[in-house]
Amino acid sequence: MKKLLLLFIAAVFTGSVNAQSKFEQDRKAIEALAGFYKVTFNYAETFAPDTAYKFHPRYNSWGYEWAVIAEDSPKKIVIQHLLVVGDSTVIKHWREDWVYEDQTLLSFDHDNTWKKVKLSVADLKGKWIQRVYQVDDSPRYESIGTWVHVDGRHQWQSETDSPLPRREFTKRSDYNVLRRGNRIYLTKDGWMFEQDNKKIVRSASGDKLLAQEKGYEEFTKADESKFAYAEQWWKQQKNYWDDVRLVWDAVYASNPVVKIAGKKDGKVLFEHLFDLGDQSVKEKWDSVKNKVEVRKVIDSYLISNS
Secondary structure, three states: OHHHHHHHHHHHHHHHHHHHHHHHHHHHHHHOOOEEEEEEEEEEEEEOOOOOOOOOOOEEEEEEEEEEEEEEEOOEEEEEEEEEEOOOEEEEEEEEEEEEOOOEEEEEOOOOEEEEEEOOHHHHOOOEEEEEEOOOOOEEEEEEEOOEEEOOEEEEEEEEEEOOOHHHHOOOOOOOEEEEEEEEEEEOOEEEEEEEEEEEEEEOOEEEEEEEEEEEEEEEEOOHHHHHHHHHHHHHHHHHHHHHHHHHHHHHHHOOEEEEOOOEOOEOHHHHHHHHHHHHHHHOOOHHHHHHHHHHHHHHHEOOOO
C-alpha cells in the first residue's frame, strides 16, 4: 500500500513538473517574438470556386519593425510593434496580447463589429489567446490555440475571422471577412507568421467563399542600431499608450458588442488618437488627463447597439 502511495505521489509530481515545463516553454516562445526585425510580407491568391474570378496581383513588401514587450506577467504578455521608416519616423503598429486560459474572446462578425464570446474551461485547457489590435488599440481579431514544442520546433496555430487586412482595406469591397488560418513558429533567425486565408462574403443568407490566399510574414533579426530613434520615441510615448490600453480595457469590459464608426470630422479613429499622443507628450499630460481625453475620443466613435 505504501509503495502504491509513493508511486501515485511521484506520478502527480512528475505531471506537475511537466505541465509547468510546458507552460514555461510557451512563455519563452512568446517572449522570443519580441526583438528588432526586418519584416517581409508576401501574399498570393491561390484558389477561387468561381472560374471567372480574376486573381488579384500578388502583394510583396518589407520594412523594419521593433516588437517590444510592453507588459509581462505570468499569464499575460503584451507585445507592441513599432514600424520604423528611415531614421526619424516611427509608426505605432499592431499590438498582440497573449493571455493564458482566459474565458473571454472578442469575435469579429462583420461591418466593424465584434461580439464577446464566453469559452468553456474545458476548451481553454493549456491554451493561449492571441489578441491582435489595430494601430489605435481598437480590436482586430482574437483566436485561441495551443503552443506545441516538439523536435526542436515551437509552433502555435489557430483559425479566426477578422476584418480586411490593411493592405486591402482601402482597395477592395468585394468581400468583408478574412478567415485567417494563422500559424506562428520560431526560426533560427527570428520567426514566421504563415497564413492560409479565406476571403469571405458574409451576408444575412450566410458565408460565401470568394478566394483563398497564402501568406508569409517573415521576421528576421536586424541590427539594433537601426532602431535608436524608435527606442527614443517609444520612451516618450509609452505612458500615453499604456493609458490608451487601460481605457480600451474598460470599454471591452462594459460592452458585450463593440462597433466602431468610420470617419468623424474627416478623420478615422487612429488619426485622432495619434494626434492626442503627440499633444500629451508636448504638454506633459498626466495619466488622469490622458484617460479623460482618450475616452472622449473613443466614445465618439462607438456605435450604440441598443
